[in-house]
Amino acid sequence: MTLKVGVLGYRFMGKAHANAMARLPMFFPEAPDVERHVLVGRDEEALADAADRLGFENTATDWEDVVDEVDAFYNLGPNHVHAEPSIAALEAGTPVLSEKPLANDLDSAERMAAAAEDAGVPTATAFNYRFVPAIRYAKNLIEDGELGEIHHFRGRYLQDWLVDPEAPWSWRNSEEMAGSGALGDLGAHTIDLARFLVGDVERVSGHCQTFVDERPVEGEGGDGETETREVTVDDAYSAQAELEGDVMATFEASRFANGHKNDHAIEIHGSEGSLKFSLERLNELEVLRGDDRGYETILVTDADDPYVEHWWPPGHVLGWEHTFVHENYEFLSAIDSAASETPRDGGGETAGADGEYHPDFHDGLAVQRVLAAIQESDERGEWVSVK
Numbered sequence: 255m256t257l258k259v260g261v262l263g264y265r266f267m268g269k270a271h272a273n274a275m276a277r278l279p280m281f282f283p284e285a286p287d288v289e290r291h292v293l294v295g296r297d298e299e300a301l302a303d304a305a306d307r308l309g310f311e312n313t314a315t316d317w318e319d320v321v322d323e324v325d326a327f328y329n330l331g332p333n334h335v336h337a338e339p340s341i342a343a344l345e346a347g348t349p350v351l352s353e354k355p356l357a358n359d360l361d362s363a364e365r366m367a368a369a370a371e372d373a374g375v376p377t378a379t380a381f382n383y384r385f386v387p388a389i390r391y392a393k394n395l396i397e398d399g400e401l402g403e404i405h406h407f408r409g410r411y412l413q414d415w416l417v418d419p420e421a422p423w424s425w426r427n428s429e430e431m432a433g434s435g436a437l438g439d440l441g442a443h444t445i446d447l448a449r450f451l452v453g454d455v456e457r458v459s460g461h462c463q464t465f466v467d468e469r470p471v472e473g474e475g476g477d478g479e480t481e482t483r484e485v486t487v488d489d490a491y492s493a494q495a496e497l498e499g500d501v502m503a504t505f506e507a508s509r510f511a512n513g514h515k516n517d518h519a520i521e522i523h524g525s526e527g528s529l530k531f532s533l534e535r536l537n538e539l540e541v542l543r544g545d546d547r548g549y550e551t552i553l554v555t556d557a558d559d560p561y562v563e564h565w566w567p568p569g570h571v572l573g574w575e576h577t578f579v580h581e582n583y584e585f586l587s588a589i590d591s592a593a594s595e596t597p598r599d600g601g602g603e604t605a606g607a608d609g610e611y612h613p614d615f616h617d618g619l620a621v622q623r624v625l626a627a628i629q630e631s632d633e634r635g636e637w638v639s640v641k
């Protein structure tokens with residue numbers, strides 16, 4: 255069966271997922287056949303150009319025409335358009351992948367998760383960092399008890415693209431469209447990794463900060479005056495958290511961390527050992543065990559490391575875009591086996607205890623609850639339980 259995929263959004267994430275689908279037949283021959291069937295957007299000219307470049311057969315300017323005629327719907331638009339098209343697709347019985355965070359507010363995320371529950375088809379929240387081989391390797395170490403009882407999780411995600419006050423305003427600076435700033439855009443990834451590797455977040459004490467309150471709008475103000483628009487989201491956040499099992503955690507993200515481009519780093523300390531990971535060196539995992547006096551740097555590129563046998567010989571390193579290939583492979587395979595009612599061999603790499611694909615909309619909702627609790631804690635100035 256060839257899966258016809260409809261994709262809403264053709265910029266950054268559209269390119270990342272289209273590239274991933276294009277790589278599948280070459281590197282994951284066991285993946286289902288996939289057709290990049292239809293690309294959805296509003297600007298017809300830009301859409302036609304993108305469809306051509308990204309290898310889509312058709313274009314559509316209205317997602318309503320698409321959601322029930324494809325085998326999978328990818329919602330890669332800004333956060334405020336995640337809910338309605340995704341819910342419509344689920345009501346039509348179409349599996350959905352949504353970019354992260356799942357929605358721009360908790361209410362929308364709850365409605366999306368409820369629609370997923372009713373539809374009973376695979377869903378995905380696109381937390382692509384779960385698909386880094388070194389992160390999978392770390393998960394295996396933790397599950398095998400190599401780090402012992404976990405005491406600490408520390409995660410920070412630093413970028414610097416807004417440190418210039420003249421950097422243009424975009425939807426990512428709008429509460430209405432994005433929900434939050436560094437918190438939802440970057441923090442969502444870190445919180446998902448904490449849940450994936452260690453456990454659920456139970457309570458938080460958060461702090462959110464906006465450093466620049468308005469920004470110039472690109473292409474506006476033809477009369478010589480620069481038009482500006484208000485920034486209504488955080489530029490940075492930090493939070494203390496308690497995870498299940500009495501694990502102490504700290505989370506932090508910023509778009510003002512001068513010198514850091516896409517620096518997502520985590521550290522975990524347990525009774526028997528520790529590990530460190532940094533996205534800017536994503537082929538490596540630093541591990542300390544037992545009485546070691548220092549960390550060993552493991553190059554996670556051996557054939558038996560997660561996903562690696564699909565690519566190159568040891569040491570022929572992978573990059574950021576490969577995480578999308580792994581994610582698409584897992585999600586599309588889950589759709590294919592759900593459609594043919596064939597259980598996947600071992601449930602696939604991503605299957606949780608429930609045998610389903612993860613991270614799904616429920617995982618997206620769980621992260622959204624933490625984002626909302628951090629915002630509430632910042633407003634109230636006190637610890638908030640995650641409901």
Ligand code: SOE
Nearest residue numbers: 266354382413439440443516
């Ligand atoms: C921009 O801040 C961004 O592209 C995020 O939206 C992504 O989720 C992250 O992976 C990299 O940074």
